[in-house]
Amino acid sequence: MSDVFFGYSILNYFVSIRSDFLNNLFIIITDLGSMQLYLILFSFFFLIFEDRITLKLLTLLIISYLTNSILKNIFKFPRPDEKIVKPIYTESGGGYGFPSGHSQNSTVLWIGLYLTFRKNYLMIISIVLITLISISRLYLGLHFLFDVVGGIFIGLLILLFCFKYMDKFIEKLLSLNFGIILIVSIILLLSSFFIKEFSLILNSFSGILIGVNLSKNFNYVKLDFKKVLYRIFICYSIFFCLIFLIKITNLNFIYFFIGLWITYFSRLIFRKIGI
Numbered sequence: 001m002s003d004v005f006f007g008y009s010i011l012n013y014f015v016s017i018r019s020d021f022l023n024n025l026f027i028i029i030t031d032l033g034s035m036q037l038y039l040i041l042f043s044f045f046f047l048i049f050e051d052r053i054t055l056k057l058l059t060l061l062i063i064s065y066l067t068n069s070i071l072k073n074i075f076k077f078p079r080p081d082e083k084i085v086k087p088i089y090t091e092s093g094g095g096y097g098f099p100s101g102h103s104q105n106s107t108v109l110w111i112g113l114y115l116t117f118r119k120n121y122l123m124i125i126s127i128v129l130i131t132l133i134s135i136s137r138l139y140l141g142l143h144f145l146f147d148v149v150g151g152i153f154i155g156l157l158i159l160l161f162c163f164k165y166m167d168k169f170i171e172k173l174l175s176l177n178f179g180i181i182l183i184v185s186i187i188l189l190l191s192s193f194f195i196k197e198f199s200l201i202l203n204s205f206s207g208i209l210i211g212v213n214l215s216k217n218f219n220y221v222k223l224d225f226k227k228v229l230y231r232i233f234i235c236y237s238i239f240f241c242l243i244f245l246i247k248i249t250n251l252n253f254i255y256f257f258i259g260l261w262i263t264y265f266s267r268l269i270f271r272k273i274g275i
Contacts, residue, residue: 007080007144007145007146008080008084008085010138010144010145011080011084011085011138011141011144012085014138014139014141015085015086015141018088018139022139023088026088026135026136026139026140027088027089027092027136027140029132029133029135029136030089030092030102030133030136030137030140030142031092032106032129032132032133033101033102033103033105033106033133033136034092034102035065035105035200035201036200038061038105038109039200039204039255039258040239042054042057042058042262043235043236043239043258043262044232045057045058046208046262046263047228047231047232047235047262047266048223048228048231051174051212051215051216051263052167052170052171052174053116055170055173055174055208055212056112056116056166056167056170057109057112057113057116058205058208059166059169059170060108060109060112060158060159060162060163060166061105061108061109061112062201062205063108063158063162064104064105064107064108064109064155064158065101065105065198065201066198067104067154067158068099068101068104068105068151068154069101069197069198071098071099071154072095072096072097072098072099072101073096075096075098076096077096077097077098077147078096078097079093079096079097079142079143079144079147080097080141080142080143080144085141086141087140087141087142088139088140088141088142089140089142090142092140092142093137093142093143097142097143097144097147098144098146098147098150098151099147099148099150099151099153099154100134100137100143100147100148100150100151101151102133102134102136102137102143102148102151103130103133103134103137103143103147103148103149103150103151103152103155104151104152104154104155104158105155106129106130106133106134106155107130107151107152107155107156107159108155108158108159110122110125110126110129110130111126111130111155111156111159112159112163113126114126115159115163130152134148134151134152173209174212174213174216176213178213178214181209181210181213182210184206184209185206185207185209185210186206188202188203188205188206188209189202189203189206189253189256192206192252192253196252199252199253199255200252200255203252203253203254203255203256203259204255204256204258204259205259206256206259207255207256207257207258207259207260207261207263208259208260208262208263209259210259210260210263210264211259211260211261211262211263211264211265211267212263212264214263214264215263215264215267215268218267218271227275230275231266231270231275234266234269234270235261235262235266238261238266239258239261239262242254242257242258242261243258
């Protein structure tokens with residue numbers, strides 16, 4: 001019981017410092033750990049990195065997301081009681097509380113990015129973002145301290161046990177023929193209709209798999225700043241049109257076309273116009 005009270009004492013502190021400015025600020029920060037934001041981020045990664053690097057990080061994030069959902073349903077620890085701590089921005093988190101998906105996924109992605117490139121500034125960025133995203137979950141009253149610390153710890157465990165095997169896995173994935181990729185993508189698409197919680201991941205990843213396979217023979221282009229800007233403008237112009245289409249139609253299978261656009265059709269255009 002003392003742990004519960006200690007958890008609520010921390011949350012009550014954050015409640016005591018709430019203001020309109022901080023509310024809006026921490027909503028923005030917590031969205032930095034959302035799957036929708038990660039889709040935008042990975043679209044950028046596909047623009048500037050080689051596919052094996054982006055697929056490696058994406059696969060780690062998917063493993064984290066699935067692991068988090070499984071663990072939540074195993075432990076079934078509740079989120080903070082709304083009668084004790086009024087939550088803010090509840091649409092950013094539902095179901096059980098432990099471990100925090102935002103903390104876990106941000107740990108896997110950002111520490112994974114650091115481990116990929118081994119740049120000190122990436123470690124600093126990683127620590128800052130993981131800390132801010134985790135604090136945002138406490139400020140918004142959506143998780144206990146135990147949830148976010150547990151999420152960070154589990155994220156580190158995923159990296160410890162999975163990161164070193166990802167290169168071999170991605171090599172095998174990229175070597176698969178188109179027929180197998182197509183079958184896997186169809187299975188993912190069909191699964192999305194039955195597992196609504198994972199529809200964004202299943203649909204977008206199925207499109208990404210097909211797109212990466214179709215474009216794997218495209219030569220990798222070394223980009224300068226000007227080419228990056230051109231690519232960003234072209235890619236995100238269609239990307240956000242598709243996102244808007246999802247908002248007004250509520251058809252999640254459009255995420256499949258987003259995955260296909262960022263990994264194949266946009267690259268086809270880049271290739272044609274020489275960027």
